[in-house]
Amino acid sequence: MDLQELEKRFQEKIDKEIKIEPNDWMPDEYRKTLIRQISQHAHSEIVGMLPEGNWITRAPNLRRKAVLLAKVQDEAGHGLYLYSSVETLGADREATIDDLHSGKAKYSSIFNYPAVTWADIGTIGWLVDGAAIMNQVALCRCSYGPYARGMVKICKEESFHQRQGFESLVTLCNGTPTQKAMAQDAMNRFWWPSLMMFGPSDDESPNSAQSMKWKIKRFSNDELRQSFVDATVPQAEILGLTIPDPNLKWNEETGHYDFSPINWDEFWQVVNGNGPCNKERIEARTKAKEEGMWVREAAMAYAEKRALKKTA
Amino acid sequence: MSNREWPLWEVFIRSKQGLNHKHVGSLRAPDATLALANARDVYTRRSEGISIWVIESNNVHASDPSDADSLFEPSDTKVYRHPTFYEVPDGIKHM
């Protein structure tokens, strides 16, 4: 079968919403795009453990400590499901991780911002996980089987995280003036970076059209961002928090909230390594892998010794 | 080949009410004991009383009969084309 025919059959499957599975023929570009997207998604989960992990030892009570431990553990698990999906495409997990450490591979820019107060933890759960969920629900219908299935599992767990983050903020906003101010301060710092999580406008994204055709991407960045704003504004009202955007306004005509333009300079700077925490995040992950090498080697050495003993 | 990173294992879980083991994903482990332990931690965090199978990915053999046209590799192939399933002689760079 020639290339044209293969591509035609492949596109037909996609158009019929038939999932593409690991051993199916697929265009190189489809494979490459997914490897990049899924591994960067996985890296985001792992790097995302760091700003929150920061607060495990300082959680204000034992229940919050336990909830945060469980959440960060879930995130590690999500990273693992995603690495597992990317390996089915012929990528090596550790090689993609080395790309993360070298700067070749990216991860979600939001995790380059610091988590400086306890209110940040609730805010991350509410806004950051909220934005991630919007993205992830769409990906549950991605054309690549393992990725879509991984996303279904992740979505189930993620909604629990968002609710807990929101609940933490409800407690703060109904607490003392100091606590309410802490929550407002966190909102002020995380609102815009959360909107940036959806990425640049699609006319700025060269691969968007092909990704849509292959059903790797189901909605545009702007569509998802708008859905997020529309869903979140009423939630902020319930909390009694002010969104740091003087131009945020309900538009009766469009049925959506209008909001100010995003500072794309900041976005590109942060994505390209100049965010407040990029250096620390990558250093922490690189250190963990390097310092863990002797551990991984020890386990392999032991396994090999055992295997030899068996055959002896 | 001196790849000291842990090999890949496929994980299959049968839930309490389940009749059979379902493939849930993969993980890295140095041997079967830790593979089972890790599978419990990663794939069963929210449930109890289940059965876990782990198989080194390299040892799973697959064919895909659902696709009648030869849009898949011939019989007795690997479950997917993972780089570590294939031996590369030392000295070959960039692979």
Next chain:
Amino acid sequence: MKNEALYNYVLRLGDDSLILGQRLGEWCGHGPILEEDIAMTNISLDLIGQAMSLLDYAGELDGQGKDHDALAFLRFENEYRNALLLEQPNGDFANTMMRQFLFDAFRKPLYEKLLDSTDKQIAAIAEKSLKETRYHLKHTSEWVIRLGDGTDESHQRAQTALDLLWRYTDELFFETADDVSLVASGIVPAMNEIKTQWSKTVLSVLEEATLIIPTNNWQFEGGRKGVHSEHLGFLLADLQYMQRAYPNMKW
């Protein structure tokens, strides 16, 4: 107080779980491989859960309306009753696994005996916690063996960890005159029984790990009496910070 002897006993159990859970939580995001990160966080979570149950019970026995948070966050250093072993810094992965193993090998037989306690509440806590502890012990035993009998480097690190931590193990079996009366009432087991089980497990695993037990049996103690190492202060500064900086608020 309803039962001061039992209060002190339960407080020790609760503090052990709390301090060790806190230490393990520090590894989150920094483990030697993703799968181990999840495993250690899982153990930390179990320990914090146990701390909550145990400290709640201690609060009840104390009879002053204190819950697990009041005890966990608002005592002074010399009021904590955890063994010194648990407040030691994590060090490298070998040190963390060795510390955990030595502790798990103590907790498992202890919980097993507490299942038969005449105190129903402690028996219930033991039943729930035993499942978790069995799993912890299996996990850490496997690691001690792999590190001891892995590479030269891992063997060296495991031996160093054992040499360092062995001196904190006797304190786990600390028993007061008050405890003896609890033993007589069938509420808790005698520590020498627990030590026998512990020794069996530890000797067997260390032998398989090709590790050597230190010959100098000089032992440290103090934690059980509220006399702690320099490490606890820093640990508590982290643990207690929010409640001290923002007193009397709900979270």
